[in-house]
Amino acid sequence: MQLKKPSSSLLALTTAALALPGYAPNAEAWADTESDAGYRFSFYKEGDISAEATNGHSSERYQVISNQFHLLMPRGEEWEYAADVTLETMSGASPWYIVPGDSGKPIQVMSGASIEDTRYALQGRARKFREDGKESFTASVSNERDYLSISGGGDVDFELDGKRTTISAGALYSHDTLNPTDGRSDRFPDRIDHATKNTMTAYGGVSEILNEQTVAQLALSYTFSDGFLSDPYKEAYVAGNIVADSRPDRRNQFAVNFKLRQYWAGWKGALHLDARYFHDDWGVAADTVELGWYQSVGDSWTVSPSVRWYEQGHADFYRPYYTVTRDDGHYSSDYRLSAYGALAYRLGVMDTWKQWSFSMALEYYDSNDGYTLHSVDQANPGLVDFAVISASVSRKF
Amino acid sequence: MQIHSYPFKAMGSPCELKLYAEDRAQADAAADRATGEISRLERVYSRYRPDSVTTRINRSAGIARGVDVDAETAGLLDYAASAYGESDGLFDLTSGVLRRAWDFRSGRVPDRKRVEELLPLVGWDKIIWRRPRIVLPVAGMELDFGGFVKEYTADCAAQACRAAGIAHGLVDLGGDIALIGPHPDGSAWRVGVQHPRDLANAIAYVELDQGAIATSGDYERFMEVDGTRYCHILNPRTGWPAQHLASVSVLAPQCLIAGTATTIAILKEEQGPAWLSELGLSHLCFERTREGVRQC
Numbered sequence: 001m002q003l004k005k006p007s008s009s010l011l012a013l014t015t016a017a018l019a020l021p022g023y024a025p026n027a028e029a030w031a032d033t034e035s036d037a038g039y040r041f042s043f044y045k046e047g048d049i050s051a052e053a054t055n056g057h058s059s060e061r062y063q064v065i066s067n068q069f070h071l072l073m074p075r076g077e078e079w080e081y082a083a084d085v086t087l088e089t090m091s092g093a094s095p096w097y098i099v100p101g102d103s104g105k106p107i108q109v110m111s112g113a114s115i116e117d118t119r120y121a122l123q124g125r126a127r128k129f130r131e132d133g134k135e136s137f138t139a140s141v142s143n144e145r146d147y148l149s150i151s152g153g154g155d156v157d158f159e160l161d162g163k164r165t166t167i168s169a170g171a172l173y174s175h176d177t178l179n180p181t182d183g184r185s186d187r188f189p190d191r192i193d194h195a196t197k198n199t200m201t202a203y204g205g206v207s208e209i210l211n212e213q214t215v216a217q218l219a220l221s222y223t224f225s226d227g228f229l230s231d232p233y234k235e236a237y238v239a240g241n242i243v244a245d246s247r248p249d250r251r252n253q254f255a256v257n258f259k260l261r262q263y264w265a266g267w268k269g270a271l272h273l274d275a276r277y278f279h280d281d282w283g284v285a286a287d288t289v290e291l292g293w294y295q296s297v298g299d300s301w302t303v304s305p306s307v308r309w310y311e312q313g314h315a316d317f318y319r320p321y322y323t324v325t326r327d328d329g330h331y332s333s334d335y336r337l338s339a340y341g342a343l344a345y346r347l348g349v350m351d352t353w354k355q356w357s358f359s360m361a362l363e364y365y366d367s368n369d370g371y372t373l374h375s376v377d378q379a380n381p382g383l384v385d386f387a388v389i390s391a392s393v394s395r396k397f
Numbered sequence: 398m399q400i401h402s403y404p405f406k407a408m409g410s411p412c413e414l415k416l417y418a419e420d421r422a423q424a425d426a427a428a429d430r431a432t433g434e435i436s437r438l439e440r441v442y443s444r445y446r447p448d449s450v451t452t453r454i455n456r457s458a459g460i461a462r463g464v465d466v467d468a469e470t471a472g473l474l475d476y477a478a479s480a481y482g483e484s485d486g487l488f489d490l491t492s493g494v495l496r497r498a499w500d501f502r503s504g505r506v507p508d509r510k511r512v513e514e515l516l517p518l519v520g521w522d523k524i525i526w527r528r529p530r531i532v533l534p535v536a537g538m539e540l541d542f543g544g545f546v547k548e549y550t551a552d553c554a555a556q557a558c559r560a561a562g563i564a565h566g567l568v569d570l571g572g573d574i575a576l577i578g579p580h581p582d583g584s585a586w587r588v589g590v591q592h593p594r595d596l597a598n599a600i601a602y603v604e605l606d607q608g609a610i611a612t613s614g615d616y617e618r619f620m621e622v623d624g625t626r627y628c629h630i631l632n633p634r635t636g637w638p639a640q641h642l643a644s645v646s647v648l649a650p651q652c653l654i655a656g657t658a659t660t661i662a663i664l665k666e667e668q669g670p671a672w673l674s675e676l677g678l679s680h681l682c683f684e685r686t687r688e689g690v691r692q693c
Binding site: 007009010012013014015016017018019020021022023131298300354355 | 468469471472473475476478479480482483528549552553556562564583650651653654657675676677678
């Protein structure tokens, strides 16, 4: 027996062979002929904010319990329909505003009352498979006591060069309505009681099978938002006054995503590398790098550890607090607009048994101003750490 | 977990499924799905059935508008086109027409003129293939899927077993073997390779824990006339049988590719083993010698 590296001839034959319906489970572009129903549970919990950050006592933060039901139904060889129902309960306190403490040290003030809300979401998707690609259409609605979001979109894939190259493009539009609790009340006179925003995203990408073991993808996306883009529950300290969080009413966001998937047959494992660059006209620039390893164990198990690094610079108008007023009137002390970085560690386990699939995952996320490449004058005291545990079960019919 | 064996006959060869399952019922259900898939493909691509896709295509030879084919046949034709290109024209679905000159049961070598008369009907490059339509422009042309459908079927049958929940086992269609998965303890299957001259015995054993192995040789259908062996693997350019290699086995992730590679290697004659190395697939080749065969 002699063996050399796979040649371009072998790659051509393999590409042609894998396009055959007999290998359909390996070729994504053919509709799965089996229905699939599943349930996913996840519990998200933010770490307590320290007594030091609040200059008083430590405080519990946000937590979310999420239940998601999923149904996938192929119809004939061409169409596939999917529906997702999500029920979530959220509770806890969140950062409200930041005041200057001793020698200018930022002190986080948390929202006093515990917020409790329930979110219901319904998403539907129809997908049509062609011999050279697929088209998908999605529509979704998400409702909470103070927030309603309606969105719809479509995307299309074209497979070229015997499926070695896939070109994708898509667009998504959402219209959101905000009716904040206690808006224009005696207690929160500067909190709005009604607002809307619109978001439009367009994206396009190209994915290339470089060889039998390697797939790379490059995608660009652009998002335009207008309307009320502030957080109605947040405030900012401005020269002794507490004012409503107030951000520009337009935002242009650009992102470049790169994905690499490298399979090693000898190891029965695959390396997943994901990188993202983000930039917007609020002055936020961010980078993400994620490295994961998907290892097959035994017949049916997959274990996937991964680590993700994220870093961003702050928005032009962001300050932890403001000692003077701004000419443009934009104020936000939201930690999500501050300069910071984060490291997230995740471990996932998947198993299949007959028609059943099971998965569990644990993620720990740690954010810190020390993890960013951007300059940080004063770290935001509201930076969050969180853990998510999730489990799912699904069955094919 | 128990191993269950299902011997049967299909595609003109002795076949066997070996399936590890929790119980007999699960193994039976998987075997039913696999054999159902095998008889479906045998029916669809048979040259002998009047309602087969092959017959429908071959009946359209000489008709300019051709016929439209289904997605699976289109996939096989795309694959055949790719194999034709990668083999410099040696792997050719149209070469089956040469059977009209070569009757291996007759014990008679056809005269050169008879073979030459058929050559104008051979050549994938003469076919017009634009998915989903195929045109065989010359009356008398034929497509023969026999050269690779057995291997494709082995892959499909293995896939059907996996879909039925079988993770360990193999599908053996007359020596073309597609693994469903290794033994339950993860160990490789030990697969015998047919001795090209001593048909009751194996000439070698190969350890296989994933993928497939296919074997072709000059012993499957042949005749010996005046001390020369004429086998069924016919060169589409000359119309005459390959002469150099007695047997070629190839390991590949798909049995389809393994089978295609064995055919091409035999048609490459002396260059066959080197071409397989170039292709990047593990292989075992035996060449003819005066005394018998020898590994090369």
